[in-house]
Amino acid sequence: METQFISISTICVNYHIESSFLMDLSNIGLIQIEIIEQEQYIHHDQIADLEKMIRLHDELDLNLEGIDVVFNLLAKQRELQKELTTLRNRLRLYE
Template sequence: MVETHLIAIKTICLNYGIDNSFVEELNEFGLIHIEFIQNDKFIHQDQISDLEKMIRLRNELNLNLEGIDVVFNLLQKEKELKEELTILKNRLKLYE
């Protein structure tokens, strides 16, 4: 029984015209998480937008997996810094 929030990698690869090996390499790099259910591979629907970005980085900018990893690490760091800035701004408002 497959949960509705999981999407088969076969379906994703057909829709985006990519190889299964690319998705598996992304999993090995820790950029996405593959779930195994009854010998089939799935990813969570929340990861689709990140996967689309990774596909575009590879196809349009010709980035290899290491480059994609660097870009996503920088994006994660940017997100963390924005969250920290918001927290600090809210603290500062308490003293105004």
């Protein structure tokens, strides 16, 4: 289990961020924080997205709502890309 989860305190130290930033991201649903034995953790699969959120916040000075909008647009773009691929595959059947 330890390899699947990374503690919030470790993330805060390594990325030089406040734990309140992570709590705010969790409150708006951008990341999911797990509590195991009274310690807060983030699953390692979320680290790539978390790094993007940190960069958006630090480098582009986006607030939490802006980060939420960006990630919602990226999700919509992935969804549309999948739909386009599906439609192209269906079209090839008729060619």
